[in-house]
Amino acid sequence: MTFRQLQRRFLLYMVVVVIALWVLVPLVLIALAAFTPRLELYRWPRTVLPSAFSTATMAFFLRSYGTLTSLTNSALVALLTLGMTLALGAPAGYAVARYVFRGREAFRIGILMTRMFPTSLLAIPLIVTFIRWQLYDTLIGVAFIHTAMALPFAVLITSGIFSGVPKELEEAAMTLGCSRLGAFVRVALPLALPGLAAAAMFTFVISWNEVFAAAILTVRNRTLPAQVLTSLEVAPLDFRFAGGFFMIIPALIFMALARRYLFQMWGGAISER
Amino acid sequence: MAEIRLEQVRKTFGRVVAVRDVDLTIEDGEFLVLLGPSGCGKTTTLRCIAGLERANSGRIFIGRRDVTGLPPARRGIAMVFQSYAVFPHMTVAQNIGFGLRMRHVPRRQIQKDVEEAAALLRIDELLQRYPAQLSGGQRQRVAVARAIVMKPQVLLMDEPLSNLDALLRLQMRAELKRLHREIGTTTVYVTHDQVEALSLGDRIAVMMDGTIVQLDHPSVVYDKPASTFVAGFIGTPPMNFLEATVAARDESVELVVGDFTLLVPAMWTDQLKERAGQTVIVGIRAENITVHHGPVPGSLAATVLVSEPLGSQQLLTVQVGQDVLKVATAPEPLLAAGQMVGLTLVGQKLRLFDKETGKALPVPIPPPSEGGT
Amino acid sequence: MPCTRPLRALASEKALPYWLILPTIVYVAVFFLVPVVQALLLAFRTQDGQWTTRFLMRMVQDIQFGSALRFTLLLLAIVVPLQLVTALFIALLVNTRFRGSRTFLYMCAIPLGISDLAAGLIWFSLFTQHGYINSFLYGLGIIERPIFFLSAQNTGWVLGSIVLAEHWRATAIVLVILVAGLQMISRDYLEAAEVFGARPWQRLWHVTLPLLKPSLQSALIIRTILALQMFAVVVAMGGRMVPVLAGEAYYWYYLYRNANVASAYALLLMVISALLAWGYLRFLRPREVHS
Structure with a gap:
């Protein structure tokens, strides 16, 4: 290796490290803040590393009024969303991946377009409708909205996953004695399972992270982000830091598990093909 | 084993007519090759016989039984796909035994039949492997074994050799010929390779634009082509x-x-x-x-x-x-x-x-x- | 003549994809059309069924409206181009396939899974009065007293902090779209260009970027529309110090229980989104690329 090449490589990795730090450092800092003793957070000047590891901040957050309930609410809403989204979206994704049918492209574009729909327009007018339907301030109501938001992604990612399973495999199963459904269950489904699991995780994260609709459409049955958002004005620093940290944990875990599928979900270009 | 009869089979995709009212009788035990350039309708014809495509009109009989409306599973066929379509999540043994399992054959019997078929294709050493661990040629053998283990009335093959390299193709060609001699199943074989057609077929059906332009023994198709199209398509160099x-x-x-x-x-x-x-x-x-x-x-x-x-x-x-x-x-x-x-x-x-x-x-x-x- | 059974089978086989997409279509129709209709009714009709522009006027004449619109568009104009450039840079860097580029890419994609609210809180912990940045600056001896980054007296600082937080949080989506787009570009084109003597910059300008145009376009559209809806980051860091349109929609309902004006804000966001998307599609249309 010449000196020039060495120099370039050094420069490359310098840039890479700087960018990686830019992404990672805030995460580390919020984690540190979440485990800093409560009083230390208000001290000036403050050191970056806490003087002692303390779970008091987290405990305060978790013991705060409404936190635990909103936590279970969030999990419930996310699971409901996940179930509904996959039940609706996976068949559509399968159809887009497997069949050439009139209107397929229109359907795909239409689905993509819904991604541009402002959350506020989804949530605010539905207050009235939800009150009428008795869905206002219910978890299932929030899950309905989250399903509407996650559905386009679910259709796109599952169609990507199912196109990864060659059609011939299902046809082969059919020539070997399976029905249409049997071929799907025995061949396509097992092969698509890891991808579908990733889709489920992304759906969970979308719901877990959503704050606007959840805050608008609930009063007593708040999800975690809605709970944190609506108590921001009165919440002390330690509550905010612990809340911020707590919200990102499941998201980070799922993202790490499903990272291979990130591109199928987000990568599609609108005017592709 | 059975004869296959196509009566006025027509298949269209939108405005494209892929198969144009084809009449064809394939005799019991015969090795028939459907030959033609890409887009001539040969694969669609095969898929109609398999039941993977439903003909728009016409009838298909396998062994005198009208199978026109039946799903692939109930036609008594087995098929070898161009891409092999060996299930990646099953071992070789599970792949070969898949059809028998679907038929609820007792496990012992399955094992015995699988071993027999594997021996016939010389892949008995590979039974516990997964497809990802096999070469293209080996996967091909698994696909063939999976089909013949069903003892189908009709064996359908869609360009089974086209993904192999030249040397392996030559070897497999001879092997398929041997296999057909041994098991004698009525076979329909799709290819665009005229050398394959000449070497394998009892008869060759040359297709163009969805119709069969000549159906005869290889020597006749070669020596007395029915049209300039057949004459130009068969033989290197062409006529x-x-x-x-x-x-x-x-x-x-x-x-x-x-x-x-x-x-x-x-x-x-x-x-x-x-x-x-x-x-x-x-x-x-x-x-x-x-x-x-x-x-x-x-x-x-x-x-x-x-x-x-x-x-x-x-x-x-x-x-x-x-x-x-x-x-x-x-x-x-x-x-x-x-x-x-x-x-x-x-x-x-x-x-x-x-x-x-x-x-x-x-x-x-x-x-x-x-x-x- | 074919008997009826195959005909029926044919019909069902052909109809299958439609049956599969039907639930999604119905769901999307209900949950996207109902809100639009409802929003129009809320924004333009009084309770006793009279058509009115009263709510629209109330929105426009509100003291926060002008600054909300201004700040929203300002944030959009700063954040989106910045993100596009950063993401393109990182994407090109990743595309050189250096050792560890995959890990690096996943690392950069992490914020994709972080909610806007959490991101806002994370950056709040940095910028707040006794936050990390102030402590750090003090540690370096640059300042004596903490700087009030997030105070109403200093909208500039608040704006800057929001831009940083939003840039940190949402560049990842642009990055992922661009990386996916880059991966679809065959290396052959670049090698061909190299053989014909194109320098790296020329290859980027004449080969990579034109081929990446569809991805750039969709990244731009998606990012712009999401940036228009910027809400929780702003609220977490600045409350209502820097008003934005989505935030106003929220407050009009949350504080004043006025769904009519809130709906008017939501419709306004929709209209701006549609206009911008239409503009991008109209003026950045990629030339037909056939592979």
């Missing part, structure tokens, strides 16, 4: 074509090609007399042209344009008047570009086609006494 005007003499007929005159065997006389003054297409295969290094009376004067030594023979591209012909000749002596040679055509092997339709004029049976030229 040479010359446009000729029919000139009637007192007793005989001659074909005038540019400045040259071809003598036609007497057996054609009657047919050609009716076409006096018309233009016909003369077809002759490269190996049916004799090359003379010196002047020979009655030969056509030709100039060598290109000479390609191919080992067992030498392929010449020569110019005769306005026309360019391919000629196969002995490898020695090697001819050089620009060299003058004389050509004589083997008269028995001349084939004549209608200029408008491209259809062959029926080849008359030659009187036993007559010789060449």
Whole structure:
């Protein structure tokens, strides 16, 4: 290796490290803040590393009024969303991946377009409708909205996953004695399972992270982000830091598990093909 | 085992007619090859037989049973796919036994049958492996074993060798032939490779634009192509074509090609007399042209344009008047570009086609006494 | 003549994809059309069924409206181009396939899974009065007293902090779209360009970027529309100090229980989104690229 090449490589990795730090450092800092003793957070000047590891901040957050309930609410809403989204979206994704049918492209574009729909327009007018339907301030109501938001992604990612399973495999199963459904269950489904699991995780994260609709459409049955958002004005620093940290944990875990599928979900270009 | 009968089968995709009212009877135990260029409808025909495509109209019978409306699973067929379609999440043994499991065959029996089929395809060593650990050729064998283990009435193969490299393809070809001899299942085999078709088929159905243009034994398809399309598609190099005007003499007929005159065997006389003054297409295969290094009376004067030594023979591209012909000749002596040679055509092997339709004029049976030229 | 059974089978086989997409279509129709209709009714009709522009006027005449619109568009104009450039840079860097580029890419994609609210809180912990940045600056001896980054007196600082937080949080989506787009570009084109003597910059300008145009376009559209809806980051860091349109929609309902004006804000966001998307599609249309 010449000196020039060495120099370039050094420069490359310098840039890479700087960018990686830019992404990672805030995460580390919020984690540190979440485990800093409560009083230390208000001290000036403050050191970056806490003087002692303390779970008091987290405990305060978790013991705060409404936190635990909103936590279970969030999990419930996310699971409901996940179930509904996959039940609706996976068949559509399968159809887009497997069949050439009139209107397929229109359907795909239409689905993509819904991604541009402002959350506020989804949530605010539905207050009235939800009150009428008795869905206002219910978890299932929030899950309905989250399903509407996650559905386009679910259709796109599952169609990507199912196109990864060659059609011939299902046809082969059919020539070997399976029905249409049997071929799907025995061949396509097992092969698509890891991808579908990733889709489920992304759906969970979308719901877990959503704050606007959840805050608008609930009063007593708040999800975690809605709970944190609506108590921001009165919440002390330690509550905010612990809340911020707590919200990102499941998201980070799922993202790490499903990272291979990130591109199928987000990568599609609108005017592709 | 069973015969297959297609009656007026038609399949369209939107406005494209992939299979155009095809009638075809495949005899019990026969190895039939569907041959044609891509997009001719051969694979669609096969998939209609398999039940993977539903014909828009027409009927399909397998062993006298009307299977037109039946799903693939209930047709008594097995299929080998071009991409093999070996299930990646199952071992070789599970793959081969898949169809039997679907049929609820007892486990012991499955194991026995799987081992037998694997032995027949020489993959008994690989039973516990996953497809990802196999080479293309091995996957191919798994796909074939998976099909024959079903003891199907009909075995369907869709370009099964096209993804293999040249050497392996040659080997597998021979093996498929052996297999068919051993198990004797009625087989429909789709390919675009005419050499494969000639070597494997009991009969070949040549397809073009969704119709079968010729259905016959390989030797007949090669020797007496039904049209210029078949003649041009089968054989390497394809048949040479010359446009000729029919000139009637007192007793005989001659074909005038540019400045040259071809003598036609007497057996054609009657047919050609009716076409006096018309233009016909003369077809002759490269190996049916004799090359003379010196002047020979009655030969056509030709100039060598290109000479390609191919080992067992030498392929010449020569110019005769306005026309360019391919000629196969002995490898020695090697001819050089620009060299003058004389050509004589083997008269028995001349084939004549209608200029408008491209259809062959029926080849008359030659009187036993007559010789060449 | 074919009997009826195959005909029926044919019909069902052909109809299958439609049956499969039907639930999604119905769901999307209900949950996207109902809100639009409802929003129009809320924004333009009084309770007793009279058509009115009263709510629209109330929105426009509200003291926060002008600054909300201004700040929203300002944030959009700063954040989106910045993100596009950063993401393109990182994407090209990743595309050189250096050792560890895959890990690096996943690292850069992490914020994709972080909610806007959490991101806002994370950056709040950095910028707040006793936050990390102030402590750090003090530690370096640059400042004596903490700087009030997030105070109403200093909208500039607040805006800057929001831009940083939003840039940190949402560049990842642009990055992922661009990386996916880059991966679809065959290396052959670049190698061909190299063989014909194109320098790296020329290859980027004449080969990579034109081929990446569809991805750039969709990244731009998606990012712009999401940036228009910027809400929780702003609220977490600045409350209502820097008003934005989505935030106003939220407050009009949350504080004043006025769904009519809130709906008017939501419709306004929709209209701006549609206009911008239409503009991008109209003016950045990629030339037909056939592979």
